[in-house]
Each structure stands twice: as structure tokens, then as C-alpha cells.
Amino acid sequence: MRVTVLGVTIDTYSMAETVEKIKLAVQGRTAIRIVTANPEMIYASQYNPDLRDVLNSADIITADGIGVVWAVRQLGVQIKERVTGIDLVQSLFPIANTKKWRIYFLGGRPGVAELAVKKVSSDYPAITFSFSHGYFSSEEEADILKKITDFQPDVLLVGLGAPRQEFWLKEHPGLAYAGIGVGGSFDALAGTVQRAPKKIQDLHVEWLYRLLKEPWRWKRQTVLPRFLFEVLWQRFKLKTF
Numbered sequence: 157m158r159v160t161v162l163g164v165t166i167d168t169y170s171m172a173e174t175v176e177k178i179k180l181a182v183q184g185r186t187a188i189r190i191v192t193a194n195p196e197m198i199y200a201s202q203y204n205p206d207l208r209d210v211l212n213s214a215d216i217i218t219a220d221g222i223g224v225v226w227a228v229r230q231l232g233v234q235i236k237e238r239v240t241g242i243d244l245v246q247s248l249f250p251i252a253n254t255k256k257w258r259i260y261f262l263g264g265r266p267g268v269a270e271l272a273v274k275k276v277s278s279d280y281p282a283i284t285f286s287f288s289h290g291y292f293s294s295e296e297e298a299d300i301l302k303k304i305t306d307f308q309p310d311v312l313l314v315g316l317g318a319p320r321q322e323f324w325l326k327e328h329p330g331l332a333y334a335g336i337g338v339g340g341s342f343d344a345l346a347g348t349v350q351r352a353p354k355k356i357q358d359l360h361v362e363w364l365y366r367l368l369k370e371p372w373r374w375k376r377q378t379v380l381p382r383f384l385f386e387v388l389w390q391r392f393k394l395k396t397f
């Protein structure tokens with residue numbers, strides 16, 4: 157089921173359903189693009205039609221975070237859970253290992269994707285990895301594109317920061333069967349940024365944990381109350397007019 161939240165179409169797939177769709181794309185050799193849409197991106201897309209088009213033209217747009225799950229429910233649509241970039245990536249590894257997929261990590265500071273590959277490979281030795289860091293110039297981009305094309309990944313994970321990674325994936329289609337924007341996931345996989353403990357994640361206050369750990373993010377997080385307000389306004393308009 158799909159629902160439009162502030163102009164962005166969100167799929168209500170669960171994690172298992174999202175993984176299944178990606179598996180089918182890889183097996184069927186059809187290229188798909190996946191966006192994990194967080195409140196910040198959805199909010200910004202109201203004022204940026206190019207961004208809205210990039211999000212809405214993706215094949216799968218997941219609800220990244222409890223704020224988006226809440227928004228979907230406010231609009232009267234059922235949704236089981238959030239599907240964040242890092243959780244999706246971690247849910248893909250077991251199947252990727254069984255199917256011996258090839259996965260490319262693009263993004264993060266120099267050394268981070270490499271460290272992430274090392275850590276993940278030790279748990280999932282049947283996956284073949286390649287990687288590039290995310291601080292390249294426009295001149296260096298051609299070499300990266302060649303490296304990815306030569307590697308022929310099944311899955312291309314792009315962690316260049318939102319929304320740059322979403323634009324980048326749209327501008328470079330067909331590099332892999334599944335192209336996914338994953339934000340800071342390589343930092344989490346490498347262990348350079350710690351995720352909130354499971355208990356805090358389950359309480360749905362991971363955003364608060366991140367705010368305390370990375371206080372410079374506070375400005376980004378001021379979007380959340382505005383996002384929630386706009387969603388209530390959308391619901392009000394739907395009911396009234």
C-alpha cells in the first residue's frame with residue numbers, strides 16, 4: 157500500500173517485504189532504486205520539487221523513522237514498522253550471503269567504507285564487496301563509476317548524505333539491480349558512530365539518543381516538530397475538505 161505524506165509517496169512495506177522486493181529485483185535482474193525517506197527529506201521536498209520528484213520516482217520509498225510511521229498512521233493507513241537505511245542494510249546481509257551477492261559500498265569518510273567491509277565480511281564471508289569513500293571530486297567521479305561498473309554489483313549502497321545520495325542514484329541508473337541511499341550506515345557498520353542500544357531503539361527515542369551524542373545535529377532535528385505539525389494539518393484538510 158502507498159500513502160502520500162506531504163507530497164511524498166511512502167510504501168507501507170515491512171522490513172521483510174522490503175527485503176523480499178530487493179531479492180526479487182536481484183534475481184529477476186531488474187534495476188530498482190530505493191529511498192529510505194526520513195522526516196527531514198519529506199519536509200524539505202515540499203519546498204524543493206526536484207527533490208520531491210527524485211523521491212517519488214523511486215521504486216520503493218520506505219518509512220525511515222518513527223516520525224514517518226506516525227505520519228502514515230495519522231493519515232489512516234496501517235503500517236507495521238519503520239524501515240531505516242541501516243536496519244535494511246543489516247537485514248539484507250544474511251540473504252546476500254546465502255545468494256553470494258556482490259555489494260558495493262560508496263560513501264563515508266576515507267577508510268570508513270573499507271573498515272565496514274572488513275567487519276561485515278567476517279560475519280558474511282560469501283558476500284563479495286568493493287568500496288569507495290564519499291569525498292571525491294567531480295573529476296574523480298568517472299573513475300568511481302568505472303570501478304562500480306567493472307565490479308558489477310548486485311546491490312549498490314550509497315552513503316553520501318541525504319539528499320545528495322538520492323540525486324546521485326537517480327542520475328546514475330542501472331549500476332546495480334538495487335541502488336539504495338543509506339546515509340551514515342557505513343559509520344555504524346564500521347563502528348565509528350555508535351547506534352543507540354536496542355532498548356532505546358525499541359522505545360522509539362533513537363533520535364533523542366543521537367541528539368545527545370551528536371548535539372551539532374540539533375538544527376536538523378528542529379524539522380521533526382514542523383514535520384509533525386504539517387502532517388496534522390494535512391490530516392485536518394483531508395477530513396475537512
Ligand code: UDP
Pocket residue numbers: 262263264265289290291315316317318338339340341342343
Ligand atoms: N558523506 C560522504 N560524502 C560527503 C558528505 C557526507 O560520503 O560529501 C557521508 C558521511 O561521511 C556520512 C554520511 O554521508 O557517512 C552522512 O549522511 P546523512 O547525514 O544522510 O546520514 P544520517 O546521519 O542521516 O544517517
